[in-house]
Amino acid sequence: MAATETFALEGHIVDSLILPKVLDLVLESGSDYRLLDVVIGRTPTDPSRAVIEVDAPDEATLAVLAEQLQVQGANPVDSGVAETAPAPADGVAPADFTATTNLATEVRLDGHWLPADRAEMDCTLVVRTTDAGPTVVTTPLHRLVEGDAVVVGSSGVRVIAPERVRGLGGFEFMDSDISTEKPKATQLRALAERLRQAREDGVDVLAVCGPVVIHTGGGPAIARMVRAGWIQRLFAGNGFATHDIESNVMGTSLGIDVTSGGGTEGGHSNHLRVINEIRRHGSIAAAVEAGYITDGVMHACVTEGVPFILGGSVRDDGPLPDTMTDVVAVADRMRDEVAGVGVALMLASTLHAIATGNVLPASVATYCIDINPSVVTKLSDRGSHQAHGIVTDVGPFLGQLADELGA
């Protein structure tokens, strides 16, 4: 397993060729380096300083290299050792617990950096001892058990900054701000390319959908993408599923005819009747099985075996029997389902997008497609800095995306 250590080298290291010698030693060992910081002295008597991060192929190579570097005066930067304190009660962390970010995190124990099992923001880090040695488990507050060894303070904890990914078509130059004035066709092709890349890499795509996807006519496109294997997970709420089923069973979305756009007689209660029927069947899957639902996104998920999570809220009608009303349980399900996800599409959803952003590692490419630019800003403000924004009307955009993908 690869091993990483940071070394500091100080003194008259430039004219003495010690810095190039140290870098040569790193490369000759089969390791690689990154210069995190170099300060060159201004006068001949000023010392210079270099901070060098070394990536060795394994611990043994690193140990040999560390000895060689020590001879040259390069010593491991003292990152300290992580301290832990026992959780005082179930669901309660010690007062000065280390709070996580959505970046990959490592904890220094016994002189080694151990990666946390996964990256999720706003969690605690728990050190567990197994037969294979200690492991670091990213744990939300409510999952703490009294006595858990929770990492406290900041000593011996580091986050690994993500490398800037370059060459993803149109996206790298459009990230600076969220604007309505971007060429949509370019963004569309770049997103399609990213989804093809995900398929090639064998990582899953998650779609997080708001009800507006159905209202604006994007439902059939999502269903096509599910059936063609472009989407492997679906997170949504009671509204999205309800209107998807309503539009397929009754031809309306919140009572509005999805083809003509006109109102319908008694349409305001259509979604309630649909919910009632699903409740009668017991679940969406049962309603599909019974032939009550014959098409649409939920139908595609059931028939294609794509897992979906419907998170409930206080204002939900019904709700559908599949809608989970225990929000802590929903978040836990979401945590389990984001494993293996490499790309997330946040489609015209504010609250579910933010909730999903909370459990996603920063390494997941996240695309936020919304007619309201503030949703992307809001995601970024809450820590999901990796979100790319495409400001557009989601329904037509999804249709074009499905066409571009040949779904």
Added chain:
Amino acid sequence: MPAGDLTWGRRFLVCPPTHFGVLYEINPWMHSEVSVDGERARAQWDGLVAALKEAGAEVETIEQDVEVPDLVFTANAGIVSGNTFVPSHFRHPERQPETERFATWFADRDHAVERLPEDLSHEGAGDALPFGADTSPGAPILLSGYRFRSDAAATTPLSVLTGAVVRPIELIDERLYHIDITFCPLDDRHALCAPLGWDRYGTAVIESLVPEPLWLTDEEALSFTANSVVVGTTVLMPHVPPRVGRQLEAWGFDPVAIDVSEFMKAGGACRCLTLALDVDLTGTS
């Protein structure tokens, strides 16, 4: 270019060998079964001191006792820069008692004694020789050997304490365990150089620093040719290989062979037996 006078090397600290002997083995030259002829050692040492004086140098002395047989090698006392003295931190416990002997000597003579960090080794002028005077403040560059006896990391505090510009040079041959066995500054342009002792980076640094080096063969290096003392244009050498002598004379130096064979049993020659007291590494004097 002909020889020019070295700006330092007119005043030396030496230690008469009243308790000298090979009592332990801390370098490849030392063999404790080899006995030192005390009378002969004293006669050789007297010869060296006489030659120093004859060449125009002043000599001051420190006394040794039974606990510190290697105190005769005063080059390892520490680093002198103007009125500052940085005592050595010896790698081997056998020589560590020397540190306070030297520190006291300098403190008694109104030097500011500055200490290196406890955990770093540096063996003084034996592992640090000034060369040149061409940097902007007029200060020489201090070439500091590291690996066997001194730590590379010690050169940073050494620079801070003395104000010197330091070039650490990695030593790679254990037989040439101090830089003063591999390098001897003759003046601002000339130096005896033994590349056998250096890695390729150190060799490159010295090549770029010394305009006219006299490259020593491996055999010359291993017979301590570079462990010589320079007083003005006089070069006091443990022996003078004819080839080296001719080149030195051609440059205008006056090489003089001084027999220090009893001290070479302990791995030290002319330079090791002296510490220049008139070195200023800051260029302000």
